[in-house]
Amino acid sequence: MSNLIPVHPLEKRWIYVVLGVIALFLGAIFYTALVHQVHPPGAIETIDSATLHLGGEFAEDKLGVRTDADGHLRATLVAARYGFYPREIRVPEGLPITFRIASADVLHGMHVPMTNLDTMVVPGYVSTVTTTFPKPGEYPMLCNEYCGMGHDHMWSKVIVVSRESWKAAAPQTGR
């Protein structure tokens, strides 16, 4: 009864190979999750895209880079056809900074090449990404989700300055 379907020895060997590959992939997923803290987004934060400019965190005068009470840097941005607002931000090298970005109209993407900043900006939701810029320089911030006729021109500038000039420019309120 135990050998209703005879399995060819070669077939059996490939079953082990497949099981090994699956174990390897599962191992890679657990390794990156437990050791490198690579996780899918954990919290969902919603916002009304039609009114976000009228008050609160995403009001025009609140946008830009600022230092929170606990000393953590935070960049608050709005993506809207066709640009990121503010159009230019100044951030220090080597310090963790949390980006919070929301769309005022349609689906956008925020991508800064050569960094890990790459997120969709879905209307109705706040996207949060924390990163550290390793080197001073000027980086483009591009939209990588087609959002309309002006999509090709939707980009802003991230200026990463050395830590010395960041300290010299204190107090760091606004941009």
Ligand SMILES: [Cu+2]
């Ligand atoms: Cu776009």
